[in-house]
Amino acid sequence: MTAEKDFAAAFREMGPAEMREASRAAELAEWRRTNRHCGCCGAAMSQHPDPDERAMRCTACGYTAYPGIAPAVIALVEKDGEVLLQRNTHYKGRAWTLVAGFVDPGENLEDAVRREIREEASIEVSDLRYFGSQTWPFPSNIMIGFRAKYASGELKPDGGEVTASGWFGRDRLPEIPRRGSIARAMLDAWMSEQGGAAGRIMVK
Numbered sequence: 001m002t003a004e005k006d007f008a009a010a011f012r013e014m015g016p017a018e019m020r021e022a023s024r025a026a027e028l029a030e031w032r033r034t035n036r037h038c039g040c041c042g043a044a045m046s047q048h049p050d051p052d053e054r055a056m057r058c059t060a061c062g063y064t065a066y067p068g069i070a071p072a073v074i075a076l077v078e079k080d081g082e083v084l085l086q087r088n089t090h091y092k093g094r095a096w097t098l099v100a101g102f103v104d105p106g107e108n109l110e111d112a113v114r115r116e117i118r119e120e121a122s123i124e125v126s127d128l129r130y131f132g133s134q135t136w137p138f139p140s141n142i143m144i145g146f147r148a149k150y151a152s153g154e155l156k157p158d159g160g161e162v163t164a165s166g167w168f169g170r171d172r173l174p175e176i177p178r179r180g181s182i183a184r185a186m187l188d189a190w191m192s193e194q195g196g197a198a199g200r201i202m203v204k
């Protein structure tokens with residue numbers, strides 16, 4: 001786990017091109033590691049005979065496995081100049097962060113954003129806008145960022161993975177995620193749109 005921690009720390013320091021290369025290498029290594037045997041019949045898998053195919057093929061039944069990437073959505077929700085931040089048991093450290101979660105099978109990205117916000121914060125949102133995405137090789141994810149506007153409901157942490165939540169103005173933000181994450185890039189973009197002083201932004 002230490003090696004993974006080191007990689008995570010190094011990853012946050014990388015520029016975009018380096019991040020892409022590092023993600024590619026890490027995700028392909030993880031894919032090979034977890035596809036040594038066929039998911040259908042259990043026989044050994046080997047590299048696809050066509051060198052142009054990035055795939056592993058079962059030596060017995062011919063099942064072909066391609067590298068898999070798990071999409072997750074992350075959302076910055078705004079309400080009257082304030083942003084929704086929450087503390088999450090899956091998120092290590094003391095920082096408050098944005099709503100995020102994996103896309104379910106059969107779900108589109110917009111539905112995943114609305115569902116995650118509903119489940120984690122008990123509110124409904126509108127005006128979804130794409131922000132950007134970031135590859136996240138822990139182990140093989142892509143984070144897809146959206147902005148959204150509060151529409152209705154009373155904010156309430158789910159009491160499970162979300163232990164606290166609140167609306168924060170730019171001048172009174174709690175500790176937020178470090179640079180190198182899409183969560184921080186989304187918060188930085190939002191802060192730069194708000195007028196006034198930067199206030200107390202505590203970053204570990």
Ligand SMILES: [Zn+2]
Nearest residue numbers: 038041058061
């Ligand atoms: Zn097989």
